[in-house]
Amino acid sequence: MAPKLTLHDDRLFPADPASRDVARRIHAVTRGLPIISPHGHVPPRWLARNEHFGNPTRMLLTPDHYINRVLHANGVDLSDLGVGRGDEMTEADNRRAFRLLCEHWSDLNGTAMRYWLTDQLVGIFGVDVRPSAETSDAIYDVIAARLDEPDFRPRQLMDAFRIRFIATTDDPCDDLGPHAELAADGGFSEAHRVVPTFRPDRYLEPARPDWNELVDALGAAAGADVGTLDGYTRAMAARRQYFKDHGAVSSDHSHADLVTLVLPHDEAARLYDRARRGRASADEALALRRHLFTDQARLACEDGLVMTVHPAVARNHDADAFEHYGADVGADIPVGLEATRALQPLLNAYGNDPDFNFVIFTLDEDVYSREIAPLAAWYRSVYIGVPWWFIDAPESIMRFKREVTEMAGFSRVCGMIDDTRAFCSIPARHDMSRRLDAAHLADLVVTHRLDEDEAVEQAGALVVGNPMRIFKLDR
Structure with missing residues (x-):
């Protein structure tokens, strides 16, 4: 059975119990506040056209140079992640790229990228198994199915987020x-x-x-x-x-x-x-x-x-x-x-x-x-x-x-x-x-x-x- 992927409610809070209790109470007040994002690089056409995100690789991996640089350092060619290839990537190519991410999951250990990805996989897509070569296709299918849901377009996610x-x-x-x-x-x-x-x-x-x-x-x-x-x-x-x-x-x-x-x-x-x-x-x-x-x-x-x-x-x-x-x-x-x-x-x-x-x-x-x-x-x-x-x-x-x-x-x-x-x-x-x-x-x-x-x-x-x-x- 594949190891579980989880999000702990106390992640990033202090280990000291007294401090942790205070941090919980402070975060309880701010966690539901709206997001103000004054600097980013989301293409405005995504929102104007309410575009489908395509597939898990195109959404989570190819545009994220934070992840790509770690995978590149560990021997993965950027072209295999879809960088510079645009629409020429086939479904098989996208699955292979996503499998490379899952195979190299441990290379992200200790990084901020591991933290963000875990938050997304569990919190947004409902993934509950740890990425690996064996679980890659199943995770890909879960994410792809969510991307096809009508409430998973950019404008709907602006509301959800x-x-x-x-x-x-x-x-x-x-x-x-x-x-x-x-x-x-x-x-x-x-x-x-x-x-x-x-x-x-x-x-x-x-x-x-x-x-x-x-x-x-x-x-x-x-x-x-x-x-x-x-x-x-x-x-x-x-x-x-x-x-x-x-x-x-x-x-x-x-x-x-x-x-x-x-x-x-x-x-x-x-x-x-x-x-x-x-x-x-x-x-x-x-x-x-x-x-x-x-x-x-x-x-x-x-x-x-x-x-x-x-x-x-x-x-x-x-x-x-x-x-x-x-x-x-x-x-x-x-x-x-x-x-x-x-x-x-x-x-x-x-x-x-x-x-x-x-x-x-x-x-x-x-x-x-x-x-x-x-x-x-x-x-x-x-x-x-x-x-x-x-x-x-x-x-x-x-x-x-x-x-x-x-x-x-x-x-x-x-x-x-x-x-x-x-x-x-x-x-x-x-x-x-x-x-x-x-x-x-x-x-x-x-x-x-x-x-x-x-x-x-x-x-x-x-x-x-x-x-x-x-x-x-x-x-």
């Missing part, structure tokens, strides 16, 4: 058609806000070989002449406003570093002209990128979009994987980060502007306590982005909570960010965060640093109040 707000990630030139469709559906949009996020990274990188083509496309989308820096800035402002008109509340940025630079207008215009002519040196392109990035903060002060940043990732580290599969398949590696001096020009200019909210994420754990928490404890615009990507596992999240709140308090933390393409992992990730909130707050209660009623109130703020306030959803 209690997702009140979800933001997608979109290119500045996107026409946002799916978002317009969703907004026009009054019955759906009254219960759920689905909004775009302005992601201009590529358009701020003059060192990219395709930067001029991208800038031309930006100008075309905005109906603006981008031959000069002033024209480019007008185009960028127009597209930001277009996104805001379609519900956007934030812009999202990721560059190699956090260095900011405010150049005199004439110097920035000269560098822009050189970049447009293909004559900018590497140093000039870097200086212009840092200036253009900083100018996004100025634009944010004008249009009110929240600015989120998550730098310091060596993208496409595996050249062979990039050549065969392209970007965003999981072959990205964190690098070190310096924030205090890097952000000083931006924060000196805009750090206390009442219309500017600036949320900083990092993959460099040391920076949270050493730099980001102290910055957020001084500058009115600065908020602390929660652990994401490589460090959104239970242990690193608890380290984060203990290290930043003692300096900046809970009010400067943005709330949970699930950052996922795997739709069914959203409730698992948010419940994980709520359980860890309860564990952390329970520890403060039993050590007599908070009263329990304060801890309960604080837990609710972390789940709903903080993201609503920091991402300006209550305006």
Whole structure:
């Protein structure tokens, strides 16, 4: 008989009985609260068209680079998981891919991915046996049958998961058609806000070989002449406003570093002209990128979009994987980060502007306590982005909570960010965060640093109040 797969009611709670009892009571209050998801990568067309998710592999495995990177490290080819193959995957291919996941189940032991997958398999799909080569087909059939049920389409799951707000990630030139469709559906949009996020990274990188083509496309989308820096800035402002008109509340940025630079207008215009002519040196392109990035903060002060940043990732580290599969398949590696001096020009200019909210994420754990928490404890615009990507596992999240709140308090933390393409992992990730909130707050209660009623109130703020306030959803 196959070993059982179970979800323990006390998962992630403290082992100490006194703390555990408090954590249970705190989590009981927050577990039913709605999900606020201000940053993620769910395709908006899924919701606009209420698409069938296809099959278990397409839904749970192929788009989830968190899982794919672990399987790749343990000898599985990404193509065998469906990466880069799209609709060419046959039913036999999909079953084989899912079997590879089940065969490598033990390789996920101790990881956040094991936790999320167990939550999904048991809590959403009703799977009750541990994945293995022998149980793979039976689990696949259980999930496939659920996917065919009418209440298992994206919109119905938005209700089941209690997702009140979800933001997608979109290119500045996107026409946002799916978002317009969703907004026009009054019955759906009254219960759920689905909004775009302005992601201009590529358009701020003059060192990219395709930067001029991208800038031309930006100008075309905005109906603006981008031959000069002033024209480019007008185009960028127009597209930001277009996104805001379609519900956007934030812009999202990721560059190699956090260095900011405010150049005199004439110097920035000269560098822009050189970049447009293909004559900018590497140093000039870097200086212009840092200036253009900083100018996004100025634009944010004008249009009110929240600015989120998550730098310091060596993208496409595996050249062979990039050549065969392209970007965003999981072959990205964190690098070190310096924030205090890097952000000083931006924060000196805009750090206390009442219309500017600036949320900083990092993959460099040391920076949270050493730099980001102290910055957020001084500058009115600065908020602390929660652990994401490589460090959104239970242990690193608890380290984060203990290290930043003692300096900046809970009010400067943005709330949970699930950052996922795997739709069914959203409730698992948010419940994980709520359980860890309860564990952390329970520890403060039993050590007599908070009263329990304060801890309960604080837990609710972390789940709903903080993201609503920091991402300006209550305006």
